[in-house]
Amino acid sequence: MMEKSQKLKQELHRLAGKFNLPESDIDQELVPLMLVLEQAATKVDQAATKINDSVKPIVTNHHYNHGTSAWTVFAAAAGKNIAPLVAIIVVALLSWYGIHKFLTDPELIEQAELKDQKASYVLQHFTHDDQGNFYLEKNHYKVLPDKKGIKLILD
Structure with a gap:
């Protein structure tokens, strides 16, 4: 019994020094709980270190495009990704046609001018x-x- 009491006092003294607290501020009933939490934190740190040591990033220094022109890189990308490239070109052409049609259609221009005249008349x-x-x-x-x-x- 005396040995447990002596060990408890030693741990109380050590924990008070570790957390920079006076020994009188720590209840003796909380010392076992603090020891368990300290051990758990140590085990979590050990596990994190073990995981971080086992995971190694892969670094490659392949410079396949070093010294190549932009056209060569574009051609290589186009060869690998032809479907998205065609889709972008088709969308761009359709957008250009739609905008051109909207800006040059005389019927749409006339409707817009009428709406503008009506709005200005009402706003007067x-x-x-x-x-x-x-x-x-x-x-x-x-x-x-x-x-x-x-x-x-x-x-």
Whole structure:
């Protein structure tokens, strides 16, 4: 019994020094728990070291493209990845055609101009304040009978 008490005091002294605490602040009942936690932390560190030592990165110094031109690298990549390259080219051509068609179609241009004219006509009746808010004066609208909206009255 005396031997256990002496060992407990030794461990209490060692733990107090390790954690920089006064011995009086550590309860004697907590010493076994602290020892178990210390052993567990040591085992986790050992396992992590063992795992890190067993995993070695593979470093290769193959410079297959050293000294080659950009065209050679592009041709090699195109040969290996021909499907994605064709898909990119097709998407680019279709996008160009769609944008060109949209910008040069006279019917679409006419519709856009009409919408712009209508919008500017409607915006003439709104009042714009310094903070960027738009207001509609009372004589330019009428509340619908079901009170779910308004009807614009344009002069």
